[in-house]
Amino acid sequence: MTQKGRDVNAQADVKRHAGTDLVAFFASLTNHAIHLGVGQNLQFDNIITNVGSADNQHDGAFIAPVSGVYVFMSTLVSYPGHEDHFRLVCNGKLFA
Template sequence: MKVNVLLLVAVGITRRQAPFGSVAFFAVLSHSMLHAGENQNIVFDTVQSNIGNGYNPHQGVFIAPLDGTYVFHSSIVAYPNLEIWCLFVINGIPSSAIYAHRTDYHLDCGAQMIIVTLNQGDDVSVQSKAANDAIYGNSWLYTTFSGFL
């Protein structure tokens, strides 16, 4: 009888957590990066959600906690009077580009979505392509990185 009671308690705890296999995150850049380095990860520092804990807000990298097909999206806003080139990078290999060019008083946002099959432990990041690129970020939270399984 005690075994059945313990099993019911364990099931009750599981229902309060995210379902097994749930992976999703949404992070934003809360400040501008004025001198991004060549092939530098963009660290989207403000995490709105991180179900499955796949996104590392200190390194700007998503590490797949589970095998599966993932969707990733990023929007990048260029700094005034500059252009920005960014790349989705999967396991160190460039996958897809994001471009934006901004003039005075007009925001320009480049965006890209990719769908990829990952193995557990594979990593995905958004990187600046060239040295000294400038990415616009602020409290309006325009520059984003998100993904889900």
């Protein structure tokens, strides 16, 4: 699906759920050689869905606009012979 097609689908989802507390976010990185320092937020460069505008792509922070249950999933891949580390932080608390 093209980016234009994704945008149209996302807009349709927003209209369909207007007035509800729906939050959905899906993104990926197209730059697979990105290197971050310790404690830096990951800023996705390919936002596919951001219903509810919870993700701020300028600072890499996801701010839940309503209380509820949120599910986060990630895939982290490193090159052979290299190590990668990932930490999820919520309200300043580290989740292992």
